[in-house]
Amino acid sequence: MNVTKLITSDVSTIQPIGHVENSWQNTLAIPLGGAAAVIHIKPEYQPALYRISEHSHLWVLSWFDQADRSILRVVPSKVNPDLPEYGVFGLRSAARPNPIALTVVKLEKVEDGRLVVSGMDAVDGTPVLDIKPYFEADIVFSPTTPYLPPREYQTRKAQLYKQALAHHGESCVGLELAVKMALLVEGHFGQLQSPELKLTVEGDACFADVLQGLTRARLANPSRFCYCDDVVHRKVYWVKNHESLTLMVRSEIDLAAARQLPEQELFVKV
Numbered sequence: 540m541n542v543t544k545l546i547t548s549d550v551s552t553i554q555p556i557g558h559v560e561n562s563w564q565n566t567l568a569i570p571l572g573g574a575a576a577v578i579h580i581k582p583e584y585q586p587a588l589y590r591i592s593e594h595s596h597l598w599v600l601s602w603f604d605q606a607d608r609s610i611l612r613v614v615p616s617k618v619n620p621d622l623p624e625y626g627v628f629g630l631r632s633a634a635r636p637n638p639i640a641l642t643v644v645k646l647e648k649v650e651d652g653r654l655v656v657s658g659m660d661a662v663d664g665t666p667v668l669d670i671k672p673y674f675e676a677d678i679v680f681s682p683t684t685p686y687l688p689p690r691e692y693q694t695r696k697a698q699l700y701k702q703a704l705a706h707h708g709e710s711c712v713g714l715e716l717a718v719k720m721a722l723l724v725e726g727h728f729g730q731l732q733s734p735e736l737k738l739t740v741e742g743d744a745c746f747a748d749v750l751q752g753l754t755r756a757r758l759a760n761p762s763r764f765c766y767c768d769d770v771v772h773r774k775v776y777w778v779k780n781h782e783s784l785t786l787m788v789r790s791e792i793d794l795a796a797a798r799q800l801p802e803q804e805l806f807v808k809v
């Protein structure tokens with residue numbers, strides 16, 4: 540049997556099951572991390588939505604029909620034009636030989652054959668090929684990835700807030716402080732998920748939980764994370780190789796102060 544012909548024959552039978560509706564016309568304009576969208580499912584495929592509302596998150600496979608299919612290496616310039624070039628199989632670039640897009644979205648609502656989602660990164664009218672559930676088993680808590688920080692500080696801040704909320708599930712004073720401390724530490728030590736970066740956290744459980752989520756530091760194998768429950772103060776001892784940094788949250792910081800004050804005013808080096 541000729542395998543190439545078989546694949547060609549199979550792919551020719553793919554039919555979009557729906558399309559994306561949002562206000563974005565240009566991929567480059569969509570915020571990193573995606574935006575709100577509605578996915579319209581064709582009437583003949585709507586029975587396949589049965590019980591989909593039991594899921595909070597979905598994988599959406601769509602077809603970036605405007606993508607350049609001849610590009611095999613690219614700088615992820617939307618993230619940061621100063622980053623090096625990568626092969627497209629190591630990026631989520633729209634440009635690739637078969638521009639199949641893979642996006643994890645949060646399912647906000649299901650209504651009349653439409654999925655209201657957040658985190659979608661496709662432009663208005665993009666054909667949707669398939670939808671699959673996001674299961675707990677899809678999580679890799681501590682993967683190894685290249686360090687691709689956005690050039691814009693505010694973009695990075697928004698990314699960390701999104702990650703922190705996805706991990707911790709609520710916006711609270713511990714989350715605010717952990718995100719802002721993580722920004723400072725990333726500026727000092729670089730990649731938060733680095734296997735060499737270790738932290739010992741003293742403070743409340745929310746603060747510690749978010750820091751663990753952002754650093755992906757495990758308690759063991761290897762041991763990068765240590766936690767002591769402390770209701771009096773919040774202090775973190777960070778160490779990478781032989782360099783250390785200890786940051787303490789200033790006393791009497793409440794939620795409003797944690798949200799409003801810049802990073803530099805929230806912490807003291809000790």
Ligand SMILES: [Zn+2]
Binds near residue numbers: 707710711712745
């Ligand atoms: Zn909390």
